[in-house]
Amino acid sequence: PQLFLGLTFNWGIIMAWASVNNNISYEIIALYISAIFWTLGYDTIYGVQDMVDDEIIGVKSTAIKFKKNIKLFVGLTYLISILFLVYLLLLE
Secondary structure: OOOHHHHHHHHHHHHHHHHHHHHOOOOHHOOOOOOOOHHHHHHHHHHHOOHHHHHHOOOHHHHHHHHHHHHHHHHHHHHHHHHHHHHHHHOO
């Protein structure tokens, strides 16, 4: 669920850019990808709070999938997000 949340929740970035600029550039795609990874990180943290109940009802979340390495997974998602943002800053 976290990946689909990231894909759909951040779609507005591309939509807003395209409506203002009438194009889609690789910079806005990089920002979109960065936002997806940021969403993966924070929603995984949120999912940890519901992990016990989610396991009972069979939800397949990133919190459950990576529960043995949750800190590593969240750290990597935020690192990837930050790397994309740094890339964008270095373009200017």
